[in-house]
Amino acid sequence: MTSLVFFCGHAGTGKTTLAKKLFGPLTKASGTPFCLLDKDTLYGGYSAAAMAMVTGDPNDRDSPLFLQHLRDPEYRGLIDTARDNLELGVSALVVGPLSREVRERRLFDHAWLGVAPGVKLRVVWVRTSEDVARQRIVARADPNDAYKLAHWDDYRRRRFEPSGASREGLLMFDNTAPSSADYQALVAQIVAG
Structure with missing residues (x-):
């Protein structure tokens, strides 16, 4: 059985670092090969070129223009690439x-994802405090974060913490200072079922 595991959350929570750390343990525990598909790796260069042409700012990843015209095609391509591998x-x-897809429960919908009903879906919501996330964003000094940092109040209003129905089925992971036991427990949760 194949699995589609999403590592979601806001900037600076450590989604990519966590996915890379768990790649080997998940492959071993599940006995199935995995691929790693990171939105920024797959579409960062393309989106930079497109935004440079349109706005003159290749690092714009959070303006209303980007969110309206490039965000959804990036995510659709990411999911389509996962489906091809599955x-x-x-x-x-x-x-x-x-975050929008988590809020709308789309990542639990086999039909919306376009994947076979037998694919095991897991959604990990990676979180840390806003202050820690902002410190990490500043420390990594990625030019793609410039708009976000310059418009922090607008960005932070878009952040949400899943609760109620939007939290159902999510594997919540506090990535502030996880221990080895925390990583092992998350691997077990992802593989379970």
Whole structure:
């Protein structure tokens, strides 16, 4: 059985770092091959070129223009690439904020994802405090974060913490200072079922 595992959350929570750390343990525990699909790796260069052409700012990843015209096609391509791998028998770890999709419960919908009903879906919500996330964003000094940092109040209003119905089925992971036991427990949760 193949698995589609999403690592979602806001910038600076450590989604990519966590997915890479768990890649080997998940492959071993599940006995199935995985691929790692990170939105920024797959679409960062393309989106930079497109935004440079349109706005003159290749690092714009949070303006209303980007969110309206490029965000959804990036995510659709990310999910479509995961689906192609799943159809070949390769499970996928998918990394991206995907906050709207989490809020709307889309990542639990096999039909919306376009994946076979037998694919095991897991959604990990990676979180840390806003202050820690902002410190990490500043420390990594990625030019793609410039708009976000310059418009922090607008960005922080878009952040949400899943609760109620939007939290159902999510594997919540506090990535502030996890221990080895925390990582092992998350692997077990992802593989379970």
